[in-house]
Amino acid sequence: MTMPRIKAVLAYDGTAFAGYQVQPNARTVQGEIEAALKKMHKETAIRIYASGRTDAGVHAAGQVIHFDTTLNIKEQNWLKAFQALLPDDIVVHHIEYVQDDFHARFHAKKKEYRYRLFTKPFPDVFRRNYTLHVPYTLDINAMKEAMAFIVGTHDFTSFCASKTNVEEKTRTIFEADILEEDGELIFRFVGNGFLYNMVRILVGTLLEIGKKERSPLDMAEILEAKSREKAGATAPAHGLVLWSVHY
């Protein structure tokens, strides 16, 4: 008999985590979620699978995980019982029974990441953990021009941290744009997948273009070069949020 499989959508504040993935002697998102599930399952360990890992300090508004359960309770009750056992920097938004073969990582078709910049002269003390403070003028049109080059299917080797095990570095970006709201500039990236540090390196490069240290046309050259050294610095983790995952 197969155990029912559950898909869960959750948000977390990455500030107080050493990242998503379980590691010894560190507080991780996966560790906290698995500890809550173990309590729900009378001390039986439950392994969870996420759409992907997030680094230390990176947040999620809509991370998706799956796991198998022996509990047979209604989705709404599942959600309440689960939420009650999680720490207050992780919030479950949705619980759903899914088919046995659903896989949070392998079946993800689209992911959206956002990177938030706070652009007013003084940092906003209430958003300091969720936005990068950028108190200088940025050329938004130049950054938008540069972003147009990354839309489509490309080899993103130049925008991948060198310490990676992934061989295949071709990804498709469906959308890349900039939202302006409430004192923030928000970089938005929708793609079929993202390499290690890819969004943060893209943002670091875009900031150099926005500051006019580089030209928007450099973006095409950097992609072409397939070399991490050609791209800009890796932007700090705390401005980044895994916004949503689509199946």
Add this chain to the structure above:
Amino acid sequence: MTMPRIKAVLAYDGTAFAGYQVQPNARTVQGEIEAALKKMHKETAIRIYASGRTDAGVHAAGQVIHFDTTLNIKEQNWLKAFQALLPDDIVVHHIEYVQDDFHARFHAKKKEYRYRLFTKPFPDVFRRNYTLHVPYTLDINAMKEAMAFIVGTHDFTSFCASKTNVEEKTRTIFEADILEEDGELIFRFVGNGFLYNMVRILVGTLLEIGKKERSPLDMAEILEAKSREKAGATAPAHGLVLWSVHY
């Protein structure tokens, strides 16, 4: 020779503070600010005076303090040097040399407090320390009706924590209204002064009216009774922010 007096406007995230006022073995806003000023003044202690205290967990967007300094540097440089020595949950927005007799507390003419409610079904993990999560339906019109009774000059004994040393409990409320923005209901109170826990007791009472546990007309009766027991519960600290102080 008198020392130059400085007025400073600052914001802080109250989450990690045991309140504004210095106390032994606790991290306080006043303690952190005075420690930074001591460093700036070659280990000479500098006493600061605020427009008023805020309790543990209460935030400020525009707290005002004054102090005297022996340093003779330009305001913009003062601000930068000061900010560099403060922890990242306190941000200075403004520094200004003022007349010798300026007093942050005694000269305050108007103060604005805001209390933020997050009203969507699930808590927002990124606003959990700055908003009270209220996932049930509130009757906004009933709360507005009740708020109209507190505008004007009244004895606010019913809305003052019983542990207070203040004798005179008459205050004038100039404005009291509700803003709706970005998933939040924000209670806004502008007055010439506020008693201990006054805004939090007002909000606790308004929530009972919003949930239809009490009538808007109760507000007039509660004021009239001059008894803390007649009012509602004290709302939690973390939704409250000292928004601004006017001179």
